[in-house]
Amino acid sequence: MRTRYGRSQMFINWREQKIVAGMFELIERPLRRILDVPSGHGRFTPQLRAAASEGLVCGDISVERLKALVDAESVEGPPIETVEIDLFKPLPFDTGEFDLIFNFRFFQHIKREELRDQLIEELARVCKRYMIVSFYEKTAIHSWQKRYWRRAGHKRTMPMPSREQFFGLFEKQGCRVMAHRGVIPGVHAQRIVLFEKDNQIS
Numbered sequence: 151m152r153t154r155y156g157r158s159q160m161f162i163n164w165r166e167q168k169i170v171a172g173m174f175e176l177i178e179r180p181l182r183r184i185l186d187v188p189s190g191h192g193r194f195t196p197q198l199r200a201a202a203s204e205g206l207v208c209g210d211i212s213v214e215r216l217k218a219l220v221d222a223e224s225v226e227g228p229p230i231e232t233v234e235i236d237l238f239k240p241l242p243f244d245t246g247e248f249d250l251i252f253n254f255r256f257f258q259h260i261k262r263e264e265l266r267d268q269l270i271e272e273l274a275r276v277c278k279r280y281m282i283v284s285f286y287e288k289t290a291i292h293s294w295q296k297r298y299w300r301r302a303g304h305k306r307t308m309p310m311p312s313r314e315q316f317f318g319l320f321e322k323q324g325c326r327v328m329a330h331r332g333v334i335p336g337v338h339a340q341r342i343v344l345f346e347k348d349n350q351i352s
């Protein structure tokens with residue numbers, strides 16, 4: 151049978167979902183409303199929907215992806231709302247509207263620091279309590295790899311902050327790290343972080 155993803159992508163997908171499931175164990179319920187941005191075509195929709203007691207909002211800039219997401223979902227379960235959204239603009243949601251914000255595989259694509267910082271501020275604004283976020287972490291092996299690729303003539307590099315730098319950006323917005331895991335430690339740069347917002351600060 152032909153599959154949409156290669157074996158390595160399927161393994162990474164499995165690891166990501168397993169880590170996210172582990173993080174859900176650490177989170178206090180109920181989670182009334184969850185926001186998944188960007189949702190893509192809904193890789194995490196079943197997992198997030200199962201956790202949301204009142205509803206899941208999925209936002210993405212791609213209308214086609216949002217349509218694919220809805221088409222793939224069952225009619226059973228809490229309602230799903232889809233929103234066409236540009237994450238580089240102010241989010242069309244109220245302050246503290248969502249118990250959990252889910253932001254996956256997006257930060258590594260943001261090249262400009264001011265856009266990254268602005269997005270973190272907006273995610274923290276609409277967040278009531280928890281955030282699960284993934285990012286590509288700069289480690290010694292990846293710095294070496296980047297230097298090698300550049301010497302070999304590759305121009306495109308992904309923006310990769312260190313773990314401390316990335317956590318610091320969220321701490322500035324009153325979000326503390328509850329847990330973090332590497333998707334495939336030592337091999338894959340992606341790290342998944344669970345933050346809790348300290349509502350005493352903001």
Ligand SMILES: C[S@@+](CC[C@H](N)C(=O)[O-])C[C@H]1O[C@@H](n2cnc3c(N)ncnc32)[C@H](O)[C@@H]1O
Pocket residue numbers: 187188189190191192193194209210211212215235236237238253254255256
């Ligand atoms: C790598 S996919 C990740 C999707 C999903 N979070 C996942 O892990 O499967 C990146 C997604 O970002 C969306 N995207 C790109 N630029 C965007 C923007 N400015 N605002 C909102 N979504 C955007 C793309 O349409 C795509 O679905």
